[in-house]
Amino acid sequence: MTSRLAKFQSIWQSAPYAFAFIGAMVIFAITLIANQGSGAGQIVSAALAFGSFYALVGIGQMFVITSGPGNIDLSVPANIALSGAVAMSIMGGSDAMIPLGLLAALGCGAAIGCVNYALISVLRIPPIIATLSSSFVVQSLAIVYGRGLRITPPPFLAEIATGRVAGIPILSVLVIALAGVMALVLHRSIYGRFLKAIGQNMNAASLAGIRVGLVRFGTYVLCAIFAALCGVLLAAFSGGASLNMGEEYLLASIAVVVIGGTSVAGGFSNVSGIWGAALFLYLLVTMMNTLGVGTGLRQILTGLIIVAVITLAGSRRGVRE
Amino acid sequence: MTYRAILAASAALSFCLASAAASAQTADKSIALSNNYAGNSWRQAMINSWEEVTGKAVEDGIVGSADAFTTAENSATEQAAQLQNMILQGYDAIVLNSASPTALNGAVKEACDAGITVVSFDGVVTEPCAWRIAVDFKKMGSDQIEYLAERYPDGGKLLEIRGLPGTSVDEEIHAGIVEGVKAHPQFEVVREVQGDWTQTVAQKSVASVLASLPEVVGVVTQGGDGYGAAQAFKAAGREVPTIIMGNRHDELTWWKEQKDANGYETFSQSIAPGVSTLAFWVAQQILDGKDVPKDLVVPTLRIDQDGLAEGLEMTPEGGVTNQEYTQDQAAELISSAQ
Known part of the structure; x- marks a missing residue:
């Protein structure tokens, strides 16, 4: 038992992301067996597309x-x-307005x-409360602004969000490239090193x-x-912005960080x-649907599997110090 | 024949006397709306319809006042406190969309004991002293299979999209679908996915099941999930089966596009948010001294192929198809239930 644990720990030390990928592959294998080996390409393609959204929000959340x-x-x-609502309404379905709409959404x-960050720093509110309360305000703005909004995204943006080249979603290629850039920022740039130093010990860093x-x-921004960016792409992906399209990304954004x-x-x-965990989360849904698990049992299994992966991940604790 | 003649005559008479008679009875009555939640487009439309119709009723002198109150959180304890305030404020009737079928029974009983008429709708309460205008969710499920049985007499495989797990609405619509399939055994639900009544969630769930999904003739739904399902089928390059829609603007818009392009056929159903105005008129009728049965059923607003253009007109952008009810429609519902 101890030696097995030690083995886990050594995997963790060298590659802490391994379990997310291993989990994703195990689940993928079960799905394929249940599906008599067919549909592999389609499942991977869908996983890359939907995983892109998890990855986008996950990377941001990870920096925080x-x-x-x-x-x-x-x-x-x-x-x-x-x-998403701001971008769709400014773009108004026209390709020429994509840059402006994108800029407005990112500015937003x-x-x-x-x-x-102003709430956290100036008013000294703990981040969990500060961001929760600002989310109420932002959601209300979205309701007021986006009430009755379902504008079709511009064709070019929709093509980027939903298009595929040789079965690979264009979106996933872009998000993987973006992840690569962010990995460089995290591990090689001065900002990334400062960030990790602050995370390890704020006083020492200061x-x-x-x-x-x-x-x-900078990190909260x-x-x-x-x-x-996820909001814009999600709206383009699902044929227009809707008020509740972000709901599932609260827990998902945190889950991919932890599982990753x-x-x-x-x-x-x-x-x-993050990418391993994003694929893992999506493939988990695919597996449940392929196995035809009922809704009640599905919730239980999802919970248990996530706990299992995080527990394996947790075995690294104590090693780090 | 004579019965009809009498009915027609009395209808005509009551029409002439309507404003005079009704206002004589209820002109000084005050009615309050107690609402537990306002965070989606259906509830927003529900409140807007209430304000529009009751505003006019107050202006016409049919009732004295009709204020709308919504609790900040979707919680039964908060709504119970709200009801107690309404009792103290001395409203004559309370129209209630309840956070819980049972948790407000105590407060509702208090209101009844204080001589207040309580009419619950949509989210109804079980307390016997209150009136209930309930939705027959089970029928919403079985109607879908009935429709598909007409379209595809030979039957076939179906995909079912469920709503929010653990809610009674989800359970009841599902039970209706199960019942429908039992009555038409040529159909089989081959997969069940979770859509949470949300387009993006439904899109993801349906996409995830497509790789392993055999060919299906229809997708049975709960509303708010049809457009997402259509997007998923389209993205996978599969032919879109008959998806039952739920009166959302995006669903109807998509259906219209498909209908114009390739003659796509389906039907759409939901409860109009304006059902709050039906509850208002029922409360007014009770205050007016009418004999009203305690249990009424809300009619579903159904859009068929021919009525699509008209249905789309009744649907605000981004919202749900709406219909506001009149005093006569409430009276009709009451008499049909007797």
Whole structure:
């Protein structure tokens, strides 16, 4: 038992993202067996497409969680609803307006990030409460602004969000590339190193001369911009913005971070695990649907499987110190 | 024949006397709406319809006042407190969309004991002293199979999209579908996915099951999920089966596009948010001294192939097809239930 645990721990130390990918592959294999080996290409293609949205919000959330204990952004779903609505209404279905609409949505996201950090820093409200309360305001804005809004996305944007080249969703290629860039930012850039230093010990980082406030500010804005981008793409993907389209991304954004092997306590994170976890979460739904599991049992199994993966992930605790 | 003549005559008479007689009885009565939730487009439309219709009724002198109150959180304790306030404020009738079928029974009983008429609708309460205008969700399920049985007499495989797990609405619509399939055994529900009445969730769930889904003739739904299902079928490059729609604007718009392009046929059904105005008129009729049975059933608003253009006109962008009810329609519902 101890040796098995030690083996897990050594995998974790070298590759903390491994369990998300292993989990995803196991679930994929079960699905294929249940499906008599057919439909593999279609399942992978759908997993990449839907996983892209989990990955987008997950990367943003991961940067926030990396910045230390207690840091979290709960305004992601409201942000998705508002940004998607803003983008769709400015674009008005015309390709020429895509840059402007995208810019407005990202600006909207950046503004939400600024408000979040202002609440945290100026008013000294804990992040979990600050972002939750700002999400109420943002969701209300989305309701007022987007009431009765279902504008078809511009054809070019819809093509990017739903199109496939050789069976591979275009969107997933873009998000994987973006994940690559963010991995460089996290591990190689000065900002990334500052962020991890703050996450590991805020006081030490501050004494070392890091401008903690500025880095945290940038991180909340970054997360909000990622959520806004997700909102735009999600609206383009599902044929228009709807008020409740962000709802499932609150827990999902946090789940992919944790399943992906990022420490909830901050300071240690990795981007590839986000993609592993995003595929894992989607394939889990596919497996349940393929096996034809009833709704009640489905909830129980989803819970148990996520607990199992996180428990395996948790065995690294104590190793790090 | 004579009966009809009398009915027609009395209808004509009551029409002439309607405003005079009704206002004489209820002109100084006050009615309150106690609503537990306002966070989606259906509830928003429900409140708007209430304000529009009751505003006019107050202006016409049919009732004294008709205020709408919504609790901030969808919680039974908060709504019970709200009801107690209404009792103290001395309303003559309370129209109630309840957070729980049982948890408000105590407060409802208190209101009844204080001589207040309580009419619950949509979210009804079980307390016997209150009136109930309930939705027959089971019928909404079995009607879908009835329709498909007409379209496909030979039957076939079906995909079912469920609503929010654990809610009674989901259970009842599902039970209706099961019942329908039992009555028409040529159909078989081959897969069941969770749609949460949300387009994006339904889209994801349906996409995830498509790889393993045999060819289906129809998709039975609960409303709010039809458009997402259609998107998923389209994205996978599969022919879209007959998807039952739920009166949402995006669902009807998509159906219209398909109908124009390739003659796509289906039907759509939901409860009009304006049912709040039906409850208002029922309360007014009770205050007016009419004998009203305690249990009434809300008619579903159904859109068929021919009525699509008209249905779309009745649907605000991004909302649900709506219909506001009149005093006469309420009277009709009451007499048909007797």
